Amino acid sequence: MKTVTEIILPQLAESLVEATISQWLKQPGDHIEKYEPICDLITDKVNAELPSTVSGKLVKILVGNGETVPVGTAICLVETDEVSAETATGAPGGGQAGDGAAAQAKAAGESMRGRYSPAVQYLAAEHGIDLRQVTGTGMGGRITRKDVLAYIAASGAESKPDGQEGKERQASSGQDANRTNTGSVVAIDEVKVPVRSSGLHLSETPKIPTVEVQGQSVPGPGEYFIDVTPVRNTIASRMRQSVSEIPHAWTMIEADVTNLVILRNKLKDEFRKREGINLTYLAFMMKAVVNAIKDYPIMNSVWAVNKIIVKREINLSMSVGTEDSVLTPVIKNADQKNIAGLAREIDDLARRTREGKLNLSDMQGGTFTVNNTGSFGSILSKPIINYPQAAILTFESIVKRPVVINDMIAVRSMVNICLSLDHRILDGVICGRFLQRVKDNLESYDLDTKLY
Amino acid sequence: MPAISYLEALRQAMREEMERDENVFVLGEDVGVKGGVFTATKGLYEQFGELRALDTPLSESAIVGVAIGAAMYGMKPIAEMQYSDFMLPATNQIISEAAKIRYRSNNDWNCPVVIRAPIGGGVFGGLYHSQCPESVFFGTPGLKIVAPYSPYDVKGLLKAAVRDPDPVLFFENKKCYNMISGEVPEGDYTVPIGKANVLREGDDITVIGYSLPLFFAMEAAKELAEEGISAHILDLRTLQPLDREAILEAVRRTGKVLIVHEDNKTGGVGAEVAALIAEELLYELDAPIMRLCGPDVPAMPINPPGEKFFMLNKDKLKEAMRRLALY
Numbered sequence: 001m002k003t004v005t006e007i008i009l010p011q012l013a014e015s016l017v018e019a020t021i022s023q024w025l026k027q028p029g030d031h032i033e034k035y036e037p038i039c040d041l042i043t044d045k046v047n048a049e050l051p052s053t054v055s056g057k058l059v060k061i062l063v064g065n066g067e068t069v070p071v072g073t074a075i076c077l078v079e080t081d082e083v084s085a086e087t088a089t090g091a092p093g094g095g096q097a098g099d100g101a102a103a104q105a106k107a108a109g110e111s112m113r114g115r116y117s118p119a120v121q122y123l124a125a126e127h128g129i130d131l132r133q134v135t136g137t138g139m140g141g142r143i144t145r146k147d148v149l150a151y152i153a154a155s156g157a158e159s160k161p162d163g164q165e166g167k168e169r170q171a172s173s174g175q176d177a178n179r180t181n182t183g184s185v186v187a188i189d190e191v192k193v194p195v196r197s198s199g200l201h202l203s204e205t206p207k208i209p210t211v212e213v214q215g216q217s218v219p220g221p222g223e224y225f226i227d228v229t230p231v232r233n234t235i236a237s238r239m240r241q242s243v244s245e246i247p248h249a250w251t252m253i254e255a256d257v258t259n260l261v262i263l264r265n266k267l268k269d270e271f272r273k274r275e276g277i278n279l280t281y282l283a284f285m286m287k288a289v290v291n292a293i294k295d296y297p298i299m300n301s302v303w304a305v306n307k308i309i310v311k312r313e314i315n316l317s318m319s320v321g322t323e324d325s326v327l328t329p330v331i332k333n334a335d336q337k338n339i340a341g342l343a344r345e346i347d348d349l350a351r352r353t354r355e356g357k358l359n360l361s362d363m364q365g366g367t368f369t370v371n372n373t374g375s376f377g378s379i380l381s382k383p384i385i386n387y388p389q390a391a392i393l394t395f396e397s398i399v400k401r402p403v404v405i406n407d408m409i410a411v412r413s414m415v416n417i418c419l420s421l422d423h424r425i426l427d428g429v430i431c432g433r434f435l436q437r438v439k440d441n442l443e444s445y446d447l448d449t450k451l452y
Numbered sequence: 453m454p455a456i457s458y459l460e461a462l463r464q465a466m467r468e469e470m471e472r473d474e475n476v477f478v479l480g481e482d483v484g485v486k487g488g489v490f491t492a493t494k495g496l497y498e499q500f501g502e503l504r505a506l507d508t509p510l511s512e513s514a515i516v517g518v519a520i521g522a523a524m525y526g527m528k529p530i531a532e533m534q535y536s537d538f539m540l541p542a543t544n545q546i547i548s549e550a551a552k553i554r555y556r557s558n559n560d561w562n563c564p565v566v567i568r569a570p571i572g573g574g575v576f577g578g579l580y581h582s583q584c585p586e587s588v589f590f591g592t593p594g595l596k597i598v599a600p601y602s603p604y605d606v607k608g609l610l611k612a613a614v615r616d617p618d619p620v621l622f623f624e625n626k627k628c629y630n631m632i633s634g635e636v637p638e639g640d641y642t643v644p645i646g647k648a649n650v651l652r653e654g655d656d657i658t659v660i661g662y663s664l665p666l667f668f669a670m671e672a673a674k675e676l677a678e679e680g681i682s683a684h685i686l687d688l689r690t691l692q693p694l695d696r697e698a699i700l701e702a703v704r705r706t707g708k709v710l711i712v713h714e715d716n717k718t719g720g721v722g723a724e725v726a727a728l729i730a731e732e733l734l735y736e737l738d739a740p741i742m743r744l745c746g747p748d749v750p751a752m753p754i755n756p757p758g759e760k761f762f763m764l765n766k767d768k769l770k771e772a773m774r775r776l777a778l779y
Contacts, residue, residue: 119707119738139779145707145738146656 002081005054006074009063012043019043020068021075030058032078039075056080112140119145127152231325242387246303249423250382253435257398258413260284260445267451275340279451282318282372283343285395288441289370290314290335296434300367301390303424317366317386318346320353321376327353328386330366340451374398374415383420391421391431393438415442453635458628461603461636462492462568465610466530468640470500473528476614479506480515480532480568489534490570490629516542516567520550520619523565528614536569536623537583550619551594566613570626571599572664572714574763577626578754584715584746586691589621590724596645597692599623601666603634605689608643616645623691625663632667646690648698654682656777658702660725661712662688665744665764669712672770681777691721696728703729707738710776714764717745739779744772 009019022040026032037049038058056078063075113136116124120143124131127148134151136143228236264279271279293299293314301310314335317328329349334342352358369386374397383392396416403412417438421431456464470476477500478493484507487494497505508515512533519529533539539546546567553563573582589595596618600606606624613620651666652673659669666687673683686702688694703709709729711722722743729741744764752762 117707117738118735122735142779144779 002079005078005080007076009073011071018070026058054080110141112142123148242385247423248420250420252418255415255439255442256412257415261413277347283339286342287339288438292437302388311367315365315367317369319371320350329362390425394418453637455633456636457633458603461606465607469614476528477504478530481534483532512538512542516545519565523563530566533569535581536571536585537580539569547592551592562617563619564617565619568622571623572625572627573752574627579751582752586715587720596620598690599662601687603636605643612642612645646693648695649687651687652685654684656682657708658684658706659710660686665712668766668769671766704736708776710742712744714746716748718748
């Protein structure tokens with residue numbers, strides 16, 4: 001016997017609601033095998049061939065090439081023989097639940113009529129029932145335990161209500177072989193736990209459990225708590241990373257910047273008028289550093305375990321402190337800028353840092369860091385390298401001090417320059433030369449120095 | 453009675469036990485400052501301090517080992533395995549030490565440790581965050597194993613587990629954490645270990661299970677009731693020792709039994725329940741004993757269709773229950 005079966009558009013992916021048939025691979029009249037591709041599908045997510053769910057002859061195409069239909073729509077009709085039709089329409093498998101038994105029962109037709117379960121035989125024997133008189137409502141006409149119970153109830157011989165019937169049966173079975181259960185059967189009847197109804201709901205799809213942020217505990221009398229801001233957290237992790245990964249070494253040199261002080265004092269008012277910004281010492285110092293890096297490019301490098309990466313671009317990171325954080329915006333291609341240009345960049349970045357208007361690009365690409373610690377009066381500091389750079393340099397306060405020049409004592413404007421270095425990359429000799437070059441550059445500023 | 457979540461019931465039980473007895477403490481990975489990855493121990497660190505909400509290294513063997521030692525010394529540790537999948541490194545401590553101490557020392561020593569471990573999938577956790585390892589420990593005399601389904605039982609059984617003088621494995625279902633809520637009394641009560649609970653009465657089929665699949669069974673039973681099929685549902689609650697009497701009573705009621713669990717079919721708890729029924733109740737059975745379990749594949753797939761295939765759900769339960777009813 002032939003049966004016509006629909007093949008429906010399956011849900012190919014989780015969120016898919018529709019698909020387009022791009023091309024039929026089979027035409028009406030073709031014979032198709034189960035799992036054989038019958039058409040090509042186009043969806044938002046994938047393009048796929050649709051395998052047939054049955055074997056048989058393609059009778060009719062319901063959805064033509066290029067048409068888009070929702071999931072679940074029948075797209076073609078396939079004529080199958082009876083056996084395959086039954087498997088096709090059979091209920092979807094429910095896990096591993098007794099498939100064998102069910103299938104057996106189904107296939108057996110009425111053959112289960114004479115198969116009596118232990119419970120049925122037991123009840124029949126107990127009540128003296130001829131099972132041939134009992135109607136079977138189970139699979140394959142099988143007489144179920146309930147059928148027997150119903151028969152007993154209906155026969156009137158023992159016309160007791162169902163509940164009592166059940167109880168009697170329980171009691172009698174308790175006297176049976178498993179005597180150990182007698183007590184417990186009674187006990188359970190007594191301790192009927194009330195069925196709790198819990199307010200369950202299915203509406204919300206369970207998510208991967210999220211981690212809640214913990215509430216703060218109560219501070220003690222002598223302390224109070226400050227929230228760790230995201231920027232503080234970043235600073236903390238970067239500092240820790242730098243200190244724990246980079247073997248820091250530290251060195252310091254002293255420079256005589258008397259001439260620089262004179263130079264700046266001469267130029268600053270006019271510069272202010274002309275450019276609208278302050279001419280800071282930092283601009284001169286940065287220029288001195290950049291020029292020294294050009295002579296010692298290894299200062300501008302990164303440790304990469306099996307190699308050292310020397311950066312061609314000199315992008316100076318500049319530490320800018322705010323009330324509650326420190327940021328290091330970057331002056332790109334600092335070697336391409338003159339002193340005035342550096343002064344403008346410094347002013348711009350410092351102002352935008354304090355206003356909180358830095359872009360991500362302002363923060364990226366630094367290759368060497370300069371920190372003007374002198375701005376808050378320090379005369380000596382031991383900076384932490386701005387990871388993953390190779391070194392960081394600080395300018396301390398310019399202070400007038402008596403110094404010996406040509407065996408005479410003079411009052412000069414002196415500055416300390418401190419350097420923390422990655423000792424994996426840099427050693428004392430190279431850093432000594434580098435600092436010496438910075439010092440030379442600073443000391444060589446004079447009234448002829450050009451800002452532009 | 454307020455309705456609270458499965459997870460909140462866990463928290464309440466631990467907090468109340470820690471308040472009641474200063475020997476009770478929790479330990480595990482991130483149970484302290486973070487309050488547990490599922491927030492099950494949230495607030496304990498703040499309330500009881502770091503010595504009673506102990507953050508440990510990532511070493512389950514050490515966590516359980518320390519807990520066993522503390523328990524033998526008179527403390528009442530609650531050791532958390534972050535996922536039951538991670539419990540296996542501690543298996544030697546659990547099976548060879550905790551389970552055997554009383555026996556080995558001829559009753560001189562005991563080990564009142566509780567080991568909490570979240571089981572189950574359906575949370576897109578894949579291979580290492582979805583396992584149900586009940587069967588690994590199930591055949592080990594000396595251990596008690598509980599696997600509650602309702603928030604009421606979570607709180608009551610965890611309290612009972614803490615007070616139990618012997619090691620108790622507490623398998624909580626992570627998908628139930630926020631999905632299942634129910635009425636839970638405020639204040640102190642316990643649910644006895646070793647006692648099953650009838651969730652629903654019926655006389656066509658009997659469903660026996662534990663943990664999450666019971667949720668699907670209850671939903672399916674509700675729908676099947678409209679088709680005239682009435683299901684009797686038994687929550688084992690305790691897997692070791694099994695409540696024999698309750699199982700036999702529930703089966704005797706209908707003569708048709710379906711055993712469900714998410715752990716895979718072969719060698720699972722259901723096998724033992726089925727054997728028990730076959731041993732005791734052959735003459736009362738009206739249908740072959742059926743089991744609906746996770747498939748015998750090595751792990752929960754990470755891909756959503758695979759996970760869906762692996763997991764039990766209401767429709768699978770309904771289909772199996774209907775088939776058994778019609779048999």
